[in-house]
Amino acid sequence: MTKRYAALLRGINVGGHKKVPMARLRTLLEGLGYDGVGTHLQSGNAAFTAGAADEDALAAAIGRAIEKEFGFAVDVLVRDGAYLKAVADACPFPAAELEPKQLHVTYFSAPVDPARFASVDRAEFLPEDFALGDRALYLYAPDGLGRSKLGEKLSRSALNRGMIATSRNWNTVTRLVEMTHD
Structure with a gap:
């Protein structure tokens, strides 16, 4: 079973710091195996579909991938659509x-x-x-x-x-x- 989730990234693209282009974020999330990836604005909001999973585990995986891709740590929260x-x-x-x-x-x-x-x-x-x-x-x-x-x-x-x-x-x-x- 799959679910829709949102990833909320904290403190990116603010004042030129921790730049994460949304196109690269979408590619990164797709590379993690998530489907239906979309982003909203430039402030670190992404939606995706994944197998029903622990939100904290999804957030940790996204955080690790962002640090590997961009070279800096970002706090990530993941919440499902129902929440x-x-x-x-x-x-x-x-x-x-x-x-x-x-x-x-x-x-x-x-x-x-x-x-x-x-x-x-x-x-x-x-x-x-x-x-x-x-x-x-x-x-x-x-x-x-x-x-x-x-x-x-x-x-x-x-x-x-x-x-x-x-x-x-x-x-x-x-x-x-x-x-x-x-």
């Missing part, structure tokens, strides 16, 4: 009423302990807000992520220590759901 759809469907904010730049999802490599974020004084950042989901954090930033003080606070390494975390705006969240739909 990506469940995250989008569980959004606690009114996504249909918001501009896509106002809503973001940070995907984590492990379940998120709410105690990690207990020190964040939510009232200090209003109207910005966040909510935790299954290995995900939803961020509502009405002025966009670039101006978000809450987003800056939430991205600090102390809150995310020991986990891979990578964020996507709502347009990309919904596009990944589309790309991984069976």
Whole structure:
């Protein structure tokens, strides 16, 4: 049995660092034996079909192949289409009423302990807000992520220590759901 997956690469093609051209990423994924490979934008989003497998094992294989091909390590998360759809469907904010730049999802490599974020004084950042989901954090930033003080606070390494975390705006969240739909 095969499944559709998305590979989320963290921190590539940002400011000219860790350049990974999407055409080469597609070729790399095909070389790993994955089918139906497609990419979205230049920020490290790829969808592919593979035999049902452990997501962490797929991520590790992709990470090793990227390091071998490009000469640098990249954090990779792999999630199947059903998970990506469940995250989008569980959004606690009114996504249909918001501009896509106002809503973001940070995907984590492990379940998120709410105690990690207990020190964040939510009232200090209003109207910005966040909510935790299954290995995900939803961020509502009405002025966009670039101006978000809450987003800056939430991205600090102390809150995310020991986990891979990578964020996507709502347009990309919904596009990944589309790309991984069976």
